[in-house]
Amino acid sequence: MVLLTGNSDADSVVEHLFTGRIQAQRIKVTPLQFHLRPCLRIEIIGCAFIHGENVALTNSVTEGYIMSPNYPSNYPTEMDSNWIITAPSVIQLDFVDTFDIEYGPNCPYDYVRVIDGLLSTSPVLGTFCGTELPPIVRATGNAMTVQLHSDYSVPRTGFKAKYSIAIPCPPLTAPASGALSPVGPHYHPDVVTVTCNQGYVLDGDSDLTCQADACLHGEYLALTDSVTEGYIMSPNYPGNYPERTDCSWTITAPSVIQLEFVGTFDIEFYQGLNCDYDWVKVYDGRISPSSLLGTFCGIDLPPTVRTVGNVMTVQFHTDYSERRAGFRAKYSIGK
Numbered sequence: 403m404v405l406l407t408g409n410s411d412a413d414s415v416v417e418h419l420f421t422g423r424i425q426a427q428r429i430k431v432t433p434l435q436f437h438l439r440p441c442l443r444i445e446i447i448g449c450a451f452i453h454g455e456n457v458a459l460t461n462s463v464t465e466g467y468i469m470s471p472n473y474p475s476n477y478p479t480e481m482d483s484n485w486i487i488t489a490p491s492v493i494q495l496d497f498v499d500t501f502d503i504e505y506g507p508n509c510p511y512d513y514v515r516v517i518d519g520l521l522s523t524s525p526v527l528g529t530f531c532g533t534e535l536p537p538i539v540r541a542t543g544n545a546m547t548v549q550l551h552s553d554y555s556v557p558r559t560g561f562k563a564k565y566s567i568a569i570p571c572p573p574l575t576a577p578a579s580g581a582l583s584p585v586g587p588h589y590h591p592d593v594v595t596v597t598c599n600q601g602y603v604l605d606g607d608s609d610l611t612c613q614a615d616a617c618l619h620g621e622y623l624a625l626t627d628s629v630t631e632g633y634i635m636s637p638n639y640p641g642n643y644p645e646r647t648d649c650s651w652t653i654t655a656p657s658v659i660q661l662e663f664v665g666t667f668d669i670e671f672y673q674g675l676n677c678d679y680d681w682v683k684v685y686d687g688r689i690s691p692s693s694l695l696g697t698f699c700g701i702d703l704p705p706t707v708r709t710v711g712n713v714m715t716v717q718f719h720t721d722y723s724e725r726r727a728g729f730r731a732k733y734s735i736g737k
């Protein structure tokens with residue numbers, strides 16, 4: 403709050419110039435009387451100017467970029483910026499290109515702070531300064547707040563970051579005599595390290611990378627009473643899928659299975675041709691002509707598909723040309 407000095411006579415006017423910018427939240431105008439003359443009392447109630455932006459991801463807009471004001475030139479001094487990001491599922495923030503925020507141990511001068519949720523009182527996921535690109539930051543849910551604070555001196559070039567809907571990987575189970583670090587859920591491009599209990603020696607590479615762009619040939623996915631849903635997607639989704647690709651997923655569950663296509667759907671299509679080039683096929687059970695539930699291509703989101711039995715097979719095929727964004731679909735225990 404700023405205290406303003408007033409006048410003591412009835413005729414003069416006292417003017418106040420604000421040096422910093424404030425964002426008025428309320429202007430209160432009160433008619434009153436002074437020395438029998440009609441007067442007005444005006445109060446401006448506000449706070450330091452906050453630059454900010456609200457951005458919303460949807461199933462069709464799955465990524466975007468935020469950056470410090472003036473990036474890649476210097477950000478202003480004495481500034482607080484807030485970006486509030488919301489999405490239908492888990493949000494991921496990847497810092498890209500260059501990062502330069504005035505450095506001090508524990509970032510006392512300028513900083514970028516990422517908060518897990520909408521409120522400044524929500525848990526802090528990370529506070530960053532210096533010139534090293536911060537690691538990927540992921541919210542636990544569907545809201546994230548990014549704050550940029552700068553003090554009165556030494557502005558730097560700031561940051562640029564891609565915000566996106568995190569791409570989940572199929573559930574990974576720890577080996578019987580070992581452990582996974584970190585424990586799930588895992589998202590692209592997490593690296594999961596497998597360690598063995600005492601008395602066991604790991605045979606092979608201990609690091610597994612969760613790859614969204616890998617084609618999961620013959621991937622076997624099991625739904626259970628505790629794992630009730632998961633996602634499958636074309637290689638490299640939502641980037642273009644490769645040519646000459648064949649993927650298949652076999653999903654099992656304690657009861658019927660439903661497959662719901664979400665987000666961008668774009669598979670090569672030509673009028674009059676029955677998805678002859680690239681396609682997604684969904685089967686009720688194993689692959690056979692009689693169990694085919696649907697063949698999909700084009701840009702219209704296919705309807706949700708349900709099995710009668712407790713096995714579903716999904717096939718994805720691409721020919722030698724025309725690469726598109728592909729598909730993403732949620733499989734779950736049907737209702």
Ligand SMILES: [Ca+2]
Nearest residue numbers: 504553555556
């Ligand atoms: Ca500074």
Ligand SMILES: [Ca+2]
Nearest residue numbers: 670721723724
């Ligand atoms: Ca094609």
